[in-house]
Amino acid sequence: MEVYKNVLSPETLQRCLMEYESIKDKEVWTTSSKFWHDNVKKGTYGLITIADMSHNLSLLVMEEVKHLLPKEYKGVNFTFQVWDRLSGLGWHNDNVPPFAATLYLNDNWDINFGGVFLWKKDKSDREFNAIQPTENMLVLNDKKEWHSVTPISPTANISRITIQLWGD
Numbered sequence: 001m002e003v004y005k006n007v008l009s010p011e012t013l014q015r016c017l018m019e020y021e022s023i024k025d026k027e028v029w030t031t032s033s034k035f036w037h038d039n040v041k042k043g044t045y046g047l048i049t050i051a052d053m054s055h056n057l058s059l060l061v062m063e064e065v066k067h068l069l070p071k072e073y074k075g076v077n078f079t080f081q082v083w084d085r086l087s088g089l090g091w092h093n094d095n096v097p098p099f100a101a102t103l104y105l106n107d108n109w110d111i112n113f114g115g116v117f118l119w120k121k122d123k124s125d126r127e128f129n130a131i132q133p134t135e136n137m138l139v140l141n142d143k144k145e146w147h148s149v150t151p152i153s154p155t156a157n158i159s160r161i162t163i164q165l166w167g168d
Contacts, residue, residue: 001119001147002140003131007103008064013136017105019057020080020161028052029082046086046152053078053163061163065103070142073098073167083115083160088151091123099142101165106158109133113156119147133160142167 008016029049053061058078069076094100102117109115111132117139120128123146131139141147152160 001129001143001145002068004068004138004140005134006136007068007138008061008136012060012064013105015057015060016053016103016163019054020105023051023080024082046084046088048087049082049084050164051080053080061103065101065138065165068138068140069101069165069167070099075168077166077168079164079166081162081164083149083152083162085152085154085156087160088114089147089149091146091148093123093144093146094141095144098167099140099165100167101138101140103138103163103165104133104135105161105163106133107135109135109160110156112153113158113160114150114153115156115160116150117147118150119145121145133162 028051030051031047031049058076061078062076109132115133117131117133118128119141121143125146131137
């Protein structure tokens with residue numbers, strides 16, 4: 001797992017936030033319940049809503065993060081993800097795509113709201129790493145490491161907003 005801070009320019013980060021704001025109330029969203037495997041949903045009860053990022057913004061973000069990504073992939077799919085109360089991810093590894101990455105958009109995420117990213121090298125490991133979501137931070141998983149996201153607290157007063165990158 002690789003963690004990179006301040007990956008987008010302030011202008012591109014602002015464009016991501018503006019695009020999210022422009023689509024958040026539109027009928028362009030799907031949910032994690034429609035296509036995520038049961039092991040990913042294990043131990044969580046909330047839904048993650050997902051929408052595609054526009055092509056133009058995807059190109060702009062790609063230009064700024066491509067030097068951080070593995071060299072061998074055909075393309076990258078960019079989606080916005082909104083993590084509402086009780087949503088999270090059970091322990092799993094992304095064993096299909098060449099890589100997956102998460103870019104955090106919230107400007108100040110309260111650690112008491114949950115949504116903490118956890119990872120470990122192997123499924124049987126008893127120790128793991130944890131990192132608090134931080135604005136403009138990218139977490140890259142290109143080694144198929146096991147990971148999880150702690151559930152969002154039922155008392156959280158904001159949603160956890162991310163951009164997910166999937167290599168293919």
